[in-house]
Amino acid sequence: MFGLELRDLTKTYGPQLAADHVSLAIPHGEFVCFLGPSGCGKTTVLRMIAGLETPSSGEILLNGRDITGQPANARQFGMVFQSLALFPHLSVGENVAFALKLRGWDARRRKARVEELLDLVRLPGLEKRAVSQLSGGQRQRVAIARALAQEPPVFLLDEPFSALDAKLREEMQSELRLLQQRLKITTILVTHDQREAMSMADSIVVMGEGRIQQHGSPVSIYKQPANRFVADFIGASNLLPVEVLDAHTVRYGATPLKVGATGLPAAGPATLAIRPEDILISPAAGGGCNEVSGIIKLVRDMGAYVEVRVDCEGRDILGVVQPRDWIGAAHGDLAHIRLPAERCRVLAG
């Protein structure tokens, strides 16, 4: 196939398993985000793809060709590091031209390519500037231009925006996405910031404990989390301990709740996951099924939405309501919570 493929990629450091049989196919030109908490193995997998770590087992294929044994300098995948790793002794232009000089490009060709790349990252005319004289965002752009200079088959980024302030980060995220769409280059970005992943990626690989927990489009990962880990890590989720009664019913405390499908054996413990925005809150019982009631513990009016925390049978349920739908209840009031069956997902464990 065309693109990048990982087959059963595993990496161990002594007894510690950093990446556990990671298998993944990334079509050419796709933007993929590896998302997960720190220590989940996402950077290890990225470094194996770059050739900076040797896999303990497994294969890496580029356009169907096995490149597992190739060192980083033979793969020449452009990479932006977390520290950016710009060469402090070289000017902006020299940094960008580094790979081109290694390839033996003459000065005139190098100059033209550097100009083109600096235009691309919106830093025209800064060739002579010392790296130390640049702002955080400008350094970021130089690192991106430098990694793209060699026209790499795969573009890798390891938490490149973590050191930037929120505003600049969002600006750089959309710039990078536009750039990637323009160049149609296979791109893998490692991040622990789910907002970053959701806003940029064609597909997201959620990683946890060295394994791929779920791979899919941002919306599918948000709407249909494959397991408790993903439901908990991506966005806010209400995770309620339930008991499976049959294929379409679970029991929360004493209340039976209808769900889309349990897919789990009866009488076993499970977790019911529902997003806060999928919950309906009303002051009076609706009389229908799938309702639990509780006492409002906290109301936070955030302007764009109202966040309500309700104590239901000793467990907090979080709801997010549009201001126009908000019932105006306050702390200590009784609230009825409806959990729409089609929005309830039942997860193992």
Added chain:
Amino acid sequence: MSALEAPVPLAAPAETRDRDRWVLTGLLAAPALYIALMAVVPAFLMVQISLAHRDVGGLWSPGFELTQYRQLATPLFARVMGFSLLLAASGAAICVALAFPAAYFITRMRRRAQVAWLVFLLGSLSLSEVLIVFAFQVLLSTSGTLAGALTAVGLLEAGQSLYPNFAAVLTCLVYLLLPYVILFFYPALSQLDPEVEQAAATMGASRLATFAAVVVPMMRGQILTGVLLVIIFTFGSYLTPLVLGRPPQWTIAIHINNAAMAAGNVPLAAAYAVAVVAFMVALLALTRRLSRRREAAA
């Protein structure tokens, strides 16, 4: 509450700052006084003696004359200074060329191997210079191990020794200074961000190209300081050229000693010493200026 959890005040109260300032002044006072007594005062005395009148019977008598400084304009002094500089520059070039890659490879080893190397290097410094120089004398002598081995394979005629000569002096000086220079480079190289080298690798650079095009230029300042360090040490070397060299390989330090002790001309020895210090200061100033100009150009 553990120490890590203890709240950190944003700004120390004024009285704490005043106390800290006093403590700092107190701590700095002792070394400052020591330097003043042990470096500035002798330097002043040295200049004073170099300008004094030579008294054959009583070493020197107070006065102000430039007689001894006129002797610095002789070919002998120029030749000795030239040789000292040649020896120092050769020693510096070899030491840095060996020590820099050695320190680099040590920093890339596993932690345990690094500690073993550092202990070994520090341990080698505990050997006295006298012991090392005489060990070299034995090693390079006619009956020595090295000369014997070279004679056995036919590279050296029987009865010949490998000293006294320039190579013997240089080899011993490099041996003496190498651990210092490796230990000097170690901290800077161990702090070098590994991602910088990895970035070069992802751009197609081999390990050798990365070392030459990234590591060495990034450490330019440290390398220059390392070179100066060896030049300063070697310029003043005394025992090694005395034992392993012939008179043409004697450094200025030996000539200072000879002027003072053998010829009894203390003011001349002082004038030599003042000239050496002035030369070193000029060398440092020149290096600093050059590195500043390069920084400004960058």
